[in-house]
Amino acid sequence: MKKYIRNLGVHFELYIGAVFLSVTTFIVIMNVITRYFLNFTFTWAEEIAVGCFVWTIFLGLANAYKTRGLIGVEMLTNLVPEKGRPVIVFITSLVVSVISGTMFAFSLKYVMNSTKITAALELSYKYIYSSIVFSFALMTIYSIYFLEQSFRKMVTGSDVKFEVKDDLEDQLLEEEIDMMKDELNIMRHRKEDK
Numbered sequence: 001m002k003k004y005i006r007n008l009g010v011h012f013e014l015y016i017g018a019v020f021l022s023v024t025t026f027i028v029i030m031n032v033i034t035r036y037f038l039n040f041t042f043t044w045a046e047e048i049a050v051g052c053f054v055w056t057i058f059l060g061l062a063n064a065y066k067t068r069g070l071i072g073v074e075m076l077t078n079l080v081p082e083k084g085r086p087v088i089v090f091i092t093s094l095v096v097s098v099i100s101g102t103m104f105a106f107s108l109k110y111v112m113n114s115t116k117i118t119a120a121l122e123l124s125y126k127y128i129y130s131s132i133v134f135s136f137a138l139m140t141i142y143s144i145y146f147l148e149q150s151f152r153k154m155v156t157g158s159d160v161k162f163e164v165k166d167d168l169e170d171q172l173l174e175e176e177i178d179m180m181k182d183e184l185n186i187m188r189h190r191k192e193d194k
Contacts, residue, residue: 058135
């Protein structure tokens with residue numbers, strides 16, 4: 001149970017994004033059904049679906065950076081020999097820190113000054129745009145963490161992991177091993193009974 005809770009904490013962006021994606025999917029399907037079978041649509045449905053989808057995208061971006069899932073950054077890191085990787089991670093983390101910190105500041109200013117409202121629900125677009133602020137805030141935090149880790153690796157030479165620990169694969173492997181042990185025990189008991 002602790003591993004599930006820890007995994008929830010490590011990948012909270014994905015779980016929140018999954019909720020937003022589920023809402024988007026449900027609303028779009030509901031709107032399609034009502035349009036084709038009942039000949040009407042909900043005017044608010046598209047606004048909520050788009051807002052939830054935007055949140056899904058930006059939460060996924062933050063998690064992709066945290067788990068080193070951005071192909072361009074990883075490809076650059078993997079091109080360099082093992083000894084030079086901390087330097088490349090340091091440089092890319094520094095660049096991402098500056099860019100994401102700048103984007104955080106600009107997006108926060110934009111959201112604070114936004115006066116646009118949605119047409120049907122008359123809600124402020126701040127609720128949608130705040131996903132950008134949240135995402136770049138997370139990316140700034142993660143890039144500073146990677147920056148600190150790579151700096152420590154360059155200075156001390158100690159072995160430092162550059163990614164966030166993901167116990168999910170280890171947990172699935174442990175469960176598979178436990179299932180195999182259970183099956184083996186059942187087979188032994190059957191053989192002994194004969």
